[in-house]
Amino acid sequence: MSTVPAIDIAPFLNGTDKNTVAEAVARACEDIGFIVVSGHGVPQATMDTLFERGFAFFDEPFEVKNRWHPTGEAKQRGYHGMATRGLAATLGKNAPKDLRESVFLGPLDNHRDTYAHLPEARTAYAENTIPTEPEGVKDALMTMYRAMERLSADLLRIFAVALGMPEDHFTALMDKHFSILAAHHYPALTEPPLPGQLRTGAHTDYGALTILAMTEARGGLEAQTADGGWVPVQPGPGELVVNLGDMMQRWTNDRWVSNMHRVATPDNLNDAMSRRMSVGFFINPNYDAEIACIPTCLVPGETARHETITAGSHIRAKIEASHKG
Numbered sequence: 001m002s003t004v005p006a007i008d009i010a011p012f013l014n015g016t017d018k019n020t021v022a023e024a025v026a027r028a029c030e031d032i033g034f035i036v037v038s039g040h041g042v043p044q045a046t047m048d049t050l051f052e053r054g055f056a057f058f059d060e061p062f063e064v065k066n067r068w069h070p071t072g073e074a075k076q077r078g079y080h081g082m083a084t085r086g087l088a089a090t091l092g093k094n095a096p097k098d099l100r101e102s103v104f105l106g107p108l109d110n111h112r113d114t115y116a117h118l119p120e121a122r123t124a125y126a127e128n129t130i131p132t133e134p135e136g137v138k139d140a141l142m143t144m145y146r147a148m149e150r151l152s153a154d155l156l157r158i159f160a161v162a163l164g165m166p167e168d169h170f171t172a173l174m175d176k177h178f179s180i181l182a183a184h185h186y187p188a189l190t191e192p193p194l195p196g197q198l199r200t201g202a203h204t205d206y207g208a209l210t211i212l213a214m215t216e217a218r219g220g221l222e223a224q225t226a227d228g229g230w231v232p233v234q235p236g237p238g239e240l241v242v243n244l245g246d247m248m249q250r251w252t253n254d255r256w257v258s259n260m261h262r263v264a265t266p267d268n269l270n271d272a273m274s275r276r277m278s279v280g281f282f283i284n285p286n287y288d289a290e291i292a293c294i295p296t297c298l299v300p301g302e303t304a305r306h307e308t309i310t311a312g313s314h315i316r317a318k319i320e321a322s323h324k325g
Contacts (some may be wrong), residue, residue: 003231003235004028004032004035004036004241005024005027005032005035005036005233006035006036006037006038006236006239007021007023007024007025007028007036007037007038007040008021008037008038008039008157009037009154009155010039010040010257011039011040011042012039012154012157012158012161013039013040013041013090013154018158018161019161019324020109020230021158022158022161022162023162024178025159025162026156026162026163029159029162029244029248029256029257030223030255030256030257031250031257032223032226032257032259033223033243033244033249033257033258034223034233034241034242034243034244034257034259034261035210035241035243036166036233036236036239036240036241036242037141037240037241037242038236038238038239040151040154040240041135041150041151042078042147042148042151042213043107043147044237044238045150046143046144046147046281047144047147047213048139049136049140049143050140050143050144050183050213050276050279051215051279052140053134053136053137053140053141054103054137054141054185054279055182055185055277056134056135057131057133058185058187058213058277060133060134062081064133064199065079065081065101065131066079066081067131067175068103068129068130068131068216069081070126070129072085072126073122073123073126074123074126074127074128074129074158075123075126075319076104076106076123076124076126076129076319077104077105077106077126077128077129078103078104078128078129078130078131078230078253079101079102079103079129079131080101080102080103080104081101082099082100082101082187084174084280087171093106093118095208096177098263099186099189099226100184100185100186100263101184101185101187102133102180102182102183102184102185103130103141103182103183104170104180104182105128105130105141105142105145105180105181105182106126106178106179107125107126107177107178107179108126108142108145108146108149109176109177110145111125111178112125114176115176115288117285118287118288118312120312120313120316121287123316123319124159124178124284124287124312124315124316125178130142138262140314141181141183144181144213144279144281145181145281148155148179148181148211148281149179149281151211151240151281152174152177152179152209152211152281152283153171153174153207155211155242155283156169156170156171156209156283157170157171159209159248163252163294163296163297164296165295165296166255167208167296168217169294170196170208171224173285173286173289174285174286175286176286176287177283177284177285177286178219178244178284178286178287178311178312178315179207179281179282179283179284180280180281180282180284181280181281181282182279182280182281183275183277183278183279183281184277184278184279184280185275185277186263186275186276186277186278187275189191194277201229203260203261203262204245204246204258204259204260204261205243205244205245205246205258205282206245206246206282206314206315206318207245207247207249207282207283207284207311207315208244208245208248208251208283208284208285209227209242209243209244209245209248209283210242210243210244210245210280210281210282210283211240211241211242211256211279211281211283212235212241212242212243212278212280212281213235213240213241213279214234214241214276214277214278214279215237215253215262215278216234216276220232220233220234220263221233221234221241221259221261221262221263221278222263223243223260223261224261230262233261242256243258243261244259245282245283246258246314246318247284247285247291247311247314250291250293250309250314251291251292251293251294251297252293252294252295253268253294253297253302253304253305253306254298254305254306256269264277278325284315286311286312287310287311287312288310288311288312289310289311290308290309290310290311291306291308291309291310291311291314292304292308293306297313314323
């Protein structure tokens with residue numbers, strides 16, 4: 001498949017044609033692991049407000065933004081400056097840090113007491129460090145988190161049916177999720193990148209699914225095709241991108257693909273039109289949820305290709321790798 005399929009999921013969500021939507025999703029998940037979705041129910045105003053307030057935050061001086069840099073165990077929270085993290089490292093690649101700055105939010109609901117007996121879960125459920133300047137940015141981030149949280153529940157119902165499972169298969173695994181909202185800013189550059197340095201290095205995502213909203217600009221998201229090439233992924237107005245993560249590939253015994261993707265560096269590095277922002281919602285189930293082969297993905301006589309692992313230990317290993325890169 002050399003293009004990313006576009007799917008209107010409204011007929012599933014309103015109950016008029018669940019099977020057709022689920023079948024289209026299943027085909028895309030087997031072929032490329034990416035879809036562009038419409039009919040998702042996330043208000044355009046929610047996205048527009050976050051982009052406007054997000055750009056305003058990233059325009060602040062570094063000293064202001066860095067007030068919200070996390071300390072201690074809250075590694076996946078708050079503001080992280082330009083070229084401080086590298087996603088290619090999660091695949092063991094030695095590549096320069098990514099040309100972006102970011103703000104991260106974790107769960108808005110407090111599940112720390114539930115996992116108090118697991119000290120290693122503290123990072124996953126750490127308190128948020130949410131920017132409060134400029135005015136409105138905190139509300140915009142939290143509103144988008146809630147909208148994406150609702151959509152993630154809908155998408156997992158679609159994916160369950162696409163896998164031939166009951167529609168509520170994933171529901172019990174998500175009531176104490178530790179999903180991450182990340183607002184990534186890719187500014188125009190004032191100096192050339194290092195050799196091989198990208199806005200985001202080629203990688204696969206860690207969790208179950210990723211939902212992406214993005215502005216339109218040069219130097220954007222690209223997904224890898226079966227022949228090793230790269231195809232642009234640019235949703236239309238009001239559309240969102242959804243891609244599979246490593247957890248979903250493990251759940252499906254590699255039947256569905258967690259595909260390599262990257263954010264390319266534009267040819268004209270200091271072109272103001274290359275400035276862009278993407279907002280990703282990285283869906284992680286409950287920390288102690290088991291990632292084991294889904295029964296419908298195991299044909300008679302076949303064994304599971306991956307050992308059973310908890311969601312928390314899987315994500316923790318990926319994050320540690322990204323900080324080493």
